Every structure is written in C-alpha cells, then in structure tokens.
Amino acid sequence: MVKVNDNYLKLQGSYLFSNIAKKVNGYVEAHPEAKIVRLGIGDVTQPIAPEIINTLHEAVDEMGNADTFKGYAPDLGYEFLRNAISDYDYKKRGCSIDPDEIFVSDGAKCDCGNIQEIFSVENRIAVCDPVYPVYVDSNVMAGRAGDYDKSTEKYSSVIYMPCKEENGFMPEFPTEVPDLIYLCFPNNPTGAVMTKDKLQEWVDYANKNGSIILYDSAYEAFISEDNVPHSIFECEGARTCAIEFRSFSKTAGFTGLRLGYTVIPKDLVVDGVKLWDLWARRHGTKYNGAPYIIQKAGATIYTPEGRKQIEQQIAYYMENAKYIYNGLKEAGYSVSGGVNAPYIWLKTPDNMTSWEFFDYLLEKANVVGTPGSGFGPSGEHFFRLTAFGSRENTIEAVDRIKNL
Numbered sequence: 001m002v003k004v005n006d007n008y009l010k011l012q013g014s015y016l017f018s019n020i021a022k023k024v025n026g027y028v029e030a031h032p033e034a035k036i037v038r039l040g041i042g043d044v045t046q047p048i049a050p051e052i053i054n055t056l057h058e059a060v061d062e063m064g065n066a067d068t069f070k071g072y073a074p075d076l077g078y079e080f081l082r083n084a085i086s087d088y089d090y091k092k093r094g095c096s097i098d099p100d101e102i103f104v105s106d107g108a109k110c111d112c113g114n115i116q117e118i119f120s121v122e123n124r125i126a127v128c129d130p131v132y133p134v135y136v137d138s139n140v141m142a143g144r145a146g147d148y149d150k151s152t153e154k155y156s157s158v159i160y161m162p163c164k165e166e167n168g169f170m171p172e173f174p175t176e177v178p179d180l181i182y183l184c185f186p187n188n189p190t191g192a193v194m195t196k197d198k199l200q201e202w203v204d205y206a207n208k209n210g211s212i213i214l215y216d217s218a219y220e221a222f223i224s225e226d227n228v229p230h231s232i233f234e235c236e237g238a239r240t241c242a243i244e245f246r247s248f249s250k251t252a253g254f255t256g257l258r259l260g261y262t263v264i265p266k267d268l269v270v271d272g273v274k275l276w277d278l279w280a281r282r283h284g285t286k287y288n289g290a291p292y293i294i295q296k297a298g299a300t301i302y303t304p305e306g307r308k309q310i311e312q313q314i315a316y317y318m319e320n321a322k323y324i325y326n327g328l329k330e331a332g333y334s335v336s337g338g339v340n341a342p343y344i345w346l347k348t349p350d351n352m353t354s355w356e357f358f359d360y361l362l363e364k365a366n367v368v369g370t371p372g373s374g375f376g377p378s379g380e381h382f383f384r385l386t387a388f389g390s391r392e393n394t395i396e397a398v399d400r401i402k403n404l
C-alpha cells in the first residue's frame with residue numbers, strides 16, 4: 001500500500017504569506033474602495049535594469065542561431081558567470097573561493113532548502129528564532145525536526161536560538177552543540193547584521209565543535225557599514241566549516257528570472273567525505289541548470305554599467321528603508337534594521353500581538369506588513385515592513401501609520 005511521507009503532516013499550517021493573502025483578500029472583498037499599500041511580502045517592485053535587459057535580448061537572439069545556440073548548461077554553471085562571481089564577490093574581498101567551488105542554481109530558496117539532503121537525518125539543526133521559514137520546514141519534511149509542540153510553537157529536535165530585543169536580535173551559542181547551524185545575515189526578518197568579529201566567533205565555534213554553518217547571505221548587497229562582512233569566507237577558517245548561499249533576487253531584481261549560487265569549499269570535509277562531492281552529485285542528479293539566458297543576464301551585474309545600475313536600485317530601496325525607519329521612530333515606535341538590510345523590524349505598540357497589529361494596520365491604515373510571530377515564537381510582538389515598495393507607496397504607508 002502506498003504511504004505518504006508523513007513528515008509532511010508535521011508541517012504547521014499553510015505558509016505565512018498565504019495566510020496574509022487570505023486576510024487581505026477578505027478585507028478587499030468587504031472594502032473594495034480601500035487603497036491597500038503592501039509592504040509585506042519581500043518581493044521587489046523595480047523593473048530589471050536596462051543593461052540586464054539588453055543582455056537578455058542578446059542572449060535570446062543567440063538561442064535562435066545554430067552557431068550560438070546553447071542546450072543544457074554545464075553542471076556547475078557557465079564558467080563566464082562562475083569566474084565573475086569568484087573575482088567580484090570573493091577575490092575582491094580577500095576571500096579565496098575558486099570558480100569550481102561555486103554551484104550556480106535558480107535561487108537561494110531551493111539551495112538552502114535542499115542542502116540538508118547531504119546530511120544525515122540524525123544531525124541536530126540550530127536556527128535563529130525568528131527565522132526564514134524554509135530552513136525549518138525543509139528539515140521537517142526530511143524528518144529531522146522531531147514533533148511539533150503547539151504550546152511552545154517549536155519542534156522537539158530543533159535547537160532554537162532566540163534573537164530578541166534583549167540580545168540585539170543576535171543568536172547566542174546554544175547550550176547543546178548543534179551539527180548544522182543556519183545563520184542568515186543581513187537577517188530576514190529582523191534586518192540585524194553580524195559584525196565581522198562576531199561572525200568570526202561563530203566560525204571558531206563551528207571549527208572547534210565540528211559543526212557546519214549554513215550561511216545565507218541573500219541580502220549582502222544591502223550592507224552599507226564597513227565592519228559588516230558580505231561573506232562568511234571573510235572570516236578565518238570558514239573554508240573548513242561553512243557553506244554559503246547567495247541570490248540575485250534582491251541584489252538585481254531576479255525574483256522572477258531566478259538565479260542564485262551556493263559555495264562549497266573543497267576543504268569542507270565531514271568524516272573523510274568532501275561535502276563538495278556530495279553536492280556535486282546531488283546537483284548533477286536532481287538539477288539541470290539555470291537557463292543560459294538567465295546566467296548571461298546575471299553576469300551583467302559584474303560589468304561596470306550593470307553594477308552601476310543595480311547599485312542605483314539598491315540605493316532606491318535603502319532610501320525607502322530610511323524613510324520607514326525614521327518615520328516610525330518619529331511616530332514613537334521602537335524600530336531596528338533598515339540600515340544594512342531592506343527590512344524594518346518594529347515592536348508592536350501597547351503589547352499587541354503580531355497578528356493583532358497586522359489587523360489593526362490593515363483596517364485603520366490599509367497597510368499590509370508581516371507579523372513577526374509568523375517567523376517563530378520569538379517574533380511575537382514584532383512586525384516586519386519591507387523597503388521593496390515603490391517610493392510613492394512607501395511614503396503613503398508611513399504617513400498613514402504616523403497619522404493613526
């Protein structure tokens with residue numbers, strides 16, 4: 001008899017953003033005249049930069065010509081892209097990452113969801129709380145998370161590292177040593193960042209204890225301060241304890257085009273097995289590569305004109321972040337994030353729960369944000385706003401909140 005993977009039955013509720021969509025749709029049905037401003041889901045709103053569009057057109061034309069047509073991409077991704085990534089994202093920052101240590105993919109979500117497959121189901125994972133839900137849910141599906149306890153809102157086998165106001169939204173070393181440690185900085189949802197010294201302490205901890213850090217650096221392009229590392233490989237010893245995920249989604253507006261990459265150093269060895277070998281095998285077996293057209297478009301961000309244009313876009317979003325941060329502060333809210341990240345993390349007023357504040361903002365200001373509790377129990381009484389809206393909508397939303 002067929003049996004389902006009953007680990008899936010342990011997943012909690014539907015995905016956070018479908019709950020939000022349901023609530024917003026219900027409100028819009030009841031109030032069709034309402035002009036809703038959405039600063040909830042972290043999708044970008046600016047169109048793809050013109051230089052990238054030019055490359056896309058050229059690459060499409062290449063596909064229509066027998067001499068330049070491309071079929072399946074090489075397993076790790078095209079060399080022109082991996083060379084550019086290795087030079088620009090790593091060597092330029094003093095990190096020695098070879099093009100062959102870079103696996104190009106269609107985005108960071110798949111990679112950070114799939115990476116757990118190359119580890120034993122017996123490994124203990126540690127996550128920040130609040131957290132980007134993919135890390136936990138992919139481990140629940142694999143049967144690594146244990147059972148869900150409704151009263152604590154936690155899985156029994158997961159080590160949670162609370163990131164609260166008291167600790168500056170930074171994880172502390174857990175009392176039980178985890179095997180796999182998920183870290184994401186600049187952080188989604190809190191917008192917090194780790195200094196290089198602090199990240200070095202985590203690298204030292206991992207090397208000392210034989211743990212692996214799975215480092216999600218999807219928002220590195222938004223870093224504005226000097227003492228904040230863009231890559232975990234800026235830390236000494238990271239090549240023997242870390243895997244890094246990057247995404248073109250927020251850096252260059254590729255949420256709809258899809259491109260990302262994962263870095264696995266060849267020195268990363270567990271029990272005599274190179275993790276690079278396992279991921280290469282997985283990648284080759286279950287994945288057939290990001291399209292040539294998209295990889296070509298992605299390489300444009302490493303050209304001077306492409307870089308200039310995406311930097312302008314990032315600056316635009318970070319102006320939004322500043323407007324939200326300052327506006328809410330003026331309105332008396334306690335806010336953080338927004339300086340090195342496109343997320344603003346605010347404390348709900350009057351001890352409202354995150355969902356109470358969601359309803360309040362939706363009904364009184366017609367503004368949509370994301371309840372912090374949707375990212376984990378320590379996110380309760382917090383709320384996330386994103387800087388990815390248009391300038392006009394951002395200003396409108398902040399003004400409405402100020403006038404409440």
Ligand SMILES: Cc1ncc(COP(=O)(O)O)c(C=O)c1O
Pocket residue numbers: 042106107108109110112132184188216218246247248249255259260
């Ligand atoms: C922390 C984090 N990692 C990964 C992703 C997904 O990136 P991609 O669009 O490349 O799949 C997101 C997207 O919201 C994210 O917030």
